[in-house]
Each structure stands twice: as structure tokens, then as C-alpha cells.
Amino acid sequence: MPISSYVLLPREPSLREAPDLEGEAGTEAPAVTSVAVTAELFAVPFAADLAPEVELPLPTAELLAHYEAKGEAGEIVEVPVAVGEAVGRVLLYGIGDGSAAALRKAGAAVARRGSGRDAIRVVLPEGPVAAFVEGALLATYTFRIGEAKATPVARIEFVGEGAEAEVARGEVIASAVAFARDLANTPSSIKTPDWLAERAVEHVLAGTGTGTANGSRVGASVRDEAALRSGRFGGLLAVGQGSVSPPRLIELSYRPEGATRHVVLVGKGITFDTGGLSLKPTEGMKFMKTDMAGGAAVIAVMGALASLDVPVRVTGLIAAAENSFSGTAQRPSDVITQYGGRTVEVLNTDAEGRLVMADALAYADAELDPDVVVDIATLTGAISVALGKGLGAIFASDDGLAAELTGAGESSGERLWRMPLIEDYVPALRSSVADLANIEAGSTYGAGSITAALFLREFTGGRPWAHLDIAGVGRSGADEGVLSKGATGYGVRLLLEWLSSRPA
Known part of the structure; x- marks a missing residue:
């Protein structure tokens, strides 16, 4: 598998209430038979207006202050949350100045944090989304003849509205x-x-x-x-x-x-x-x-x-x-x-x-x-x-x-x-x-x-x-x-x- 498979999902109200999207067509990506009801990791930009995607134990601003997070591109704050009877993890990720270079770096950092897991769900940032998608998919690239010792995240579920063209472009380039x-x-x-x-x-x-x-x-x-x-x-x-x-x-x-x-x-x-x-x-x-x-x-x-x-x-x-x-x-x-x-x-x-x-x-x-x-x-x-x-x-x-x-x-x-x-x-x-x-x-x-x-x-x-x-x-x-x-x-x-x- 050169790079991970991906799908583009509509915005959802929360990690806890993710609907069953079995059969979702998504974009013209590698064939996908179903979309997991929940992902093991859920990544959200630092931006306050996107934080309501998940229910955090503390307000986003307080969490970021506690961890002295500056919002630099590729910076990640990991927060445990309850997902039913299990424990999920939310990754609050920084996007720096929001430039293509910064989003490419952020996408790569988020994808690498999903290494070894079945799936990671990522709320797309604002700005040049293609660069973010490109960075995330390229960071999952592997080449090995024989069994791999470490595997990237198998699947990335991008969440966003009106981003179809940008996501598709990022995938083509990656x-x-x-x-x-x-x-x-x-x-x-x-x-x-x-x-x-x-x-x-x-x-x-x-x-x-x-x-x-x-x-x-x-x-x-x-x-x-x-x-x-x-x-x-x-x-x-x-x-x-x-x-x-x-x-x-x-x-x-x-x-x-x-x-x-x-x-x-x-x-x-x-x-x-x-x-x-x-x-x-x-x-x-x-x-x-x-x-x-x-x-x-x-x-x-x-x-x-x-x-x-x-x-x-x-x-x-x-x-x-x-x-x-x-x-x-x-x-x-x-x-x-x-x-x-x-x-x-x-x-x-x-x-x-x-x-x-x-x-x-x-x-x-x-x-x-x-x-x-x-x-x-x-x-x-x-x-x-x-x-x-x-x-x-x-x-x-x-x-x-x-x-x-x-x-x-x-x-x-x-x-x-x-x-x-x-x-x-x-x-x-x-x-x-x-x-x-x-x-x-x-x-x-x-x-x-x-x-x-x-x-x-x-x-x-x-x-x-x-x-x-x-x-x-x-x-x-x-x-x-x-x-x-x-x-x-x-x-x-x-x-x-x-x-x-x-x-x-």
C-alpha cells in the first residue's frame, strides 16, 4: 500500500454521535466498503469555531493554555475523551499561518500520529485544503518487500463541506x-x-x-x-x-x-x-x-x-x-x-x-x-x-x-x-x-x-x-x-x- 486510503465525509455533530455511513461513496478514491462509525483518533484544528465537532473535557482555549500550545504548523495536543464505554483521543492540531506549506506540514504531522491504527478522522482546516490532504497522504507512504515492521494509519477520513475538488487534487498529487x-x-x-x-x-x-x-x-x-x-x-x-x-x-x-x-x-x-x-x-x-x-x-x-x-x-x-x-x-x-x-x-x-x-x-x-x-x-x-x-x-x-x-x-x-x-x-x-x-x-x-x-x-x-x-x-x-x-x-x-x- 503506497499511501493510505481516504474518504471525504460531511461535517458531523460530534465524535460521540457519528452516524453509520456504510456504503458511503465518498470521492473517487480507492474502493471503500464502509466507513467506521467511530475512528480511533479524531483530529481537529486549534481554531475555536471548529472545536464543537467534539465534546472535550475542558474548553479548547483552556486546554491549549495548559499545554502552552502556540498553534504552530504540525504542533499537536492530544486529549482523551469518552467514546461510549471506550476511550478515544482527540488531536488538536496547529496550522501555523495557514499557508500551503504550513497545512502540508500539519497534515503530515496528523497522519503520522495515526501510525498503526485502523483509521483517523480529520476535520479539514480552512485554507488550501489540497496541501493538507497532500501532506497527510504522503506521510503515510510506505515501500517494503515483505512484512512491514511499522504500518501507517490504514484509512484517513477527512471531514468537511465543499472541499471535494481540493481533496481530489491533493489525492492526485500525492x-x-x-x-x-x-x-x-x-x-x-x-x-x-x-x-x-x-x-x-x-x-x-x-x-x-x-x-x-x-x-x-x-x-x-x-x-x-x-x-x-x-x-x-x-x-x-x-x-x-x-x-x-x-x-x-x-x-x-x-x-x-x-x-x-x-x-x-x-x-x-x-x-x-x-x-x-x-x-x-x-x-x-x-x-x-x-x-x-x-x-x-x-x-x-x-x-x-x-x-x-x-x-x-x-x-x-x-x-x-x-x-x-x-x-x-x-x-x-x-x-x-x-x-x-x-x-x-x-x-x-x-x-x-x-x-x-x-x-x-x-x-x-x-x-x-x-x-x-x-x-x-x-x-x-x-x-x-x-x-x-x-x-x-x-x-x-x-x-x-x-x-x-x-x-x-x-x-x-x-x-x-x-x-x-x-x-x-x-x-x-x-x-x-x-x-x-x-x-x-x-x-x-x-x-x-x-x-x-x-x-x-x-x-x-x-x-x-x-x-x-x-x-x-x-x-x-x-x-x-x-x-x-x-x-x-x-x-x-x-x-x-x-x-x-x-x-x-
Whole structure:
């Protein structure tokens, strides 16, 4: 179960008198056979006008004063109450300034307090309810092969009036993030490029389960090894040639009626990265099943567009390969020909993500005629040194595009920090035997993230372009807030926020 099931209930007079709602349809959530007469936990915002939902032993204001509660986002005061002959618990939760970020944090805190229980009933706060629902559902995400040691609350019963659209939006976004996390968390013994392509096609053609996607608006195609060879996708073929699992280029399309603008999203889909012959140490290889997190984000976004009625045309390209080592693997000093004819000297086979993405970017420029191109990748370890684990990096050729994406990051809770494209560093990518080198050749700049972005820019055809380096934020080391240990699904919320706000 990636995230908990949920249902939206009408406002009820009290916890004690909750009616039997067996057969309640609720929203278009996962199938629900019945709604519990009472939940083990009942959560209510600090706001005084919502407190009458339950019968508390003391007035709300006195309880909050006793516990010195300030109403900060995620702050919770737990109060025992009588439920018939049993004891129930009411959670009074703070919502801070009521912003989307605060409600997202509050929703996550409330959901985590329900861990191990069958159900929690939550009175929705005022404000951006979608963010609260999103936070609550994301906090229940789990991924485990075998029996889980700890389980999230099985079911969340949201209580509110007129919140159907906001609750549905929060669920669509949370489900999309959960799907991206599932893809990235799947072991690479299962997750070959072909497996990833099959999951992508299934997901996009099925929509997100809300029934709004249809064949006239979404489409998918996959180039196998033979098609890549005939199409001269030299970067993908070179990176994948050392593996028994051949590469794939996944192309997903969404065409809403009336759309005049076209966005292309490019995701890195390295299903496992050993480093190739430039072999990584063991510690550096442990988490490389998530090296396709950028591609997972693009797949998840493409599957949610129809459900959110995004007005702009979007094409998703996922360059999928396994970077392995064998007698057929590419070697340092090899020269490859990327899609479109540019030649690249491979000085380090562990700088492979930029090689597969260069093919996809060049293809997008030559064949798809996009207005804007955005790529997303766990591209460089150097970006974690620069920005840590709390900020994604954005490099952009267009100031307006950079501002749009940075703003979407703030709204969605996936923050970005703009990094520079320093022209003085471009000569570091020159090769004596090819058009480009895939890493700095004989340079002392040491700006690995910047030169990687500059390398990608070479294949964008001068179009408005942004590169999101998510190597630092693509993985979480702990269960905290909306994150669970493992893949974060970073980029899904940000890109959906940005695409939803773009004009047709």
C-alpha cells in the first residue's frame, strides 16, 4: 500500500454521535466498503469555531493554555475523551499561518500520529485544503518487500463541506508522488530499462486511476535497442552497451484540446549505476537504484496531467539505461556520436547521465519543436555538497523560466535554488579529439554541477531550457514530515504546480 486510503465525509455533530455511513461513496478514491462509525483518533484544528465537532473535557482555549500550545504548523495536543464505554483521543492540531506549506506540514504531522491504527478522522482546516490532504497522504507512504515492521494509519477520513475538488487534487498529487517513489525504490534486479518502459506506458495510458485520461489526449511509445541504433541515439547505446538489459527511450505525450504551447520534460532514467569501468566504490553504489528518480518524476507527472486538466501540451522523454561494466562496456577515451551528430569524448564512464540525456534533448530540439524544455536528473554528487539535502538546483537559460519554476517550487514545497551557468567554464569541456568531453578536460575549476549543466545546454538548440539537478533531494535518509526513507519523488509536485499554472 503506497499511501493510505481516504474518504471525504460531511461535517458531523460530534465524535460521540457519528452516524453509520456504510456504503458511503465518498470521492473517487480507492474502493471503500464502509466507513467506521467511530475512528480511533479524531483530529481537529486549534481554531475555536471548529472545536464543537467534539465534546472535550475542558474548553479548547483552556486546554491549549495548559499545554502552552502556540498553534504552530504540525504542533499537536492530544486529549482523551469518552467514546461510549471506550476511550478515544482527540488531536488538536496547529496550522501555523495557514499557508500551503504550513497545512502540508500539519497534515503530515496528523497522519503520522495515526501510525498503526485502523483509521483517523480529520476535520479539514480552512485554507488550501489540497496541501493538507497532500501532506497527510504522503506521510503515510510506505515501500517494503515483505512484512512491514511499522504500518501507517490504514484509512484517513477527512471531514468537511465543499472541499471535494481540493481533496481530489491533493489525492492526485500525492498518488503521483507515491508512484514516482515506488518506481525509484524498486530494486534494480527487477527494474530494467524495459521494465521501466512497460510501467511508464501502463501508467500514462491508465491515467492516475480517476478515469479522466483517455486515448485522444495521452499516448506512449518506446524505442528499443534496434530503433535506437537505426535512429543513431549514440549516447543511450554507449551507456547501455555494458549491460545485458538494453536501453530504451520512452516517449509519453499529453495533448489537451486547444493547447498551443508545448513543453518537453526530459528525465534521466539510469536504472542502476555502477559507474561503468570508472567503477564507483561500494558506499557510492548502494543507492544507485534511485538514479532514475528524474525519469520517475517525469513518468508520474505525465500520468497526472489529464486528471488535473493541465491546459498545456506536454511530452515526456525518459532516457533509460543501465550503466554496468563488462567486456562490452564503453571505455574511458571512447568517442561516441550523440543524436544529431555531435561527438563526445568519454573521459569518465560514471558521468553517464548527461550522455543519455543529451540524446533526448537533441531529439526534442530536432523533432518535437517545443516552446520550453525542462530536464530533471540525479546528475551530480557535487550539487549535494553545494546545496545539501533541502534544496534542488536549477540552471536555466531563461530568467523568466527560472522565476516560474522557482516560484512553483516555493508553492509546492519543493524548493529550488538558482545556480549560475558560467560561460568562462565552457572551455573546460573542449576535447582535442571530439566536439566535447563529458567531464572537465584538464581544468582546475572543479565545478562539476555547473559544467554538467553546460554540457546539457549544448544539446538544447538555444531553446528556453532549465535543468533541475536533484541528486541531493532525490533521496531521504529518514521518515520525517511528508518524506519517507528512500526515494522522495522530488520534482513531481513542483512540475505539476508549474504546468497547471501555464497558459494553454
